[in-house]
Amino acid sequence: MRVMLRAHLDTAAGNEAIKTGALVQAMRKFMERVRPEAAYFGLHEGVRSCWIVFDLQDSAQVPLLTWDLFDRFHAEVEITPVTTGEELAEILSEVRTLT
Numbered sequence: 001m002r003v004m005l006r007a008h009l010d011t012a013a014g015n016e017a018i019k020t021g022a023l024v025q026a027m028r029k030f031m032e033r034v035r036p037e038a039a040y041f042g043l044h045e046g047v048r049s050c051w052i053v054f055d056l057q058d059s060a061q062v063p064l065l066t067w068d069l070f071d072r073f074h075a076e077v078e079i080t081p082v083t084t085g086e087e088l089a090e091i092l093s094e095v096r097t098l099t
Contacts, residue, residue, distance in 0.1 A: 004082045009074070
C-alpha cells in the first residue's frame with residue numbers, strides 16, 4: 001500500500017543531529033529501507049519536516065521504520081494511505097458504477 005509519512009522533528013534534537021551528522025545518516029538509512037517514490041524536506045508549522053511517499057509492504061514494519069524518528073529526533077509522525085491522480089480517477093469510475 002502506498003503511504004505518505006509526515007514527520008515533524010523536534011528542534012533541539014534536530015539541531016544536535018545535524019551537528020553530529022546523525023540526521024543525514026538516519027535519513028539515508030530510512031531511504032535505503034523504504035526506497036521512496038518521493039521525498040520532500042522543509043519547514044511546516046515552524047519545524048523541520050519531511051514528507052516521504054513509499055510502498056508499505058506490511059503494517060508490522062511501522063515500529064521499526066519509525067524508531068529513529070521517535071527515539072533520536074523526538075518526532076511527531078503520521079502515516080497516511082495515499083493514491084495518485086490516475087489511481088483516484090480509476091477508483092472514482094468504479095464508485096460511479098456502484099451508485
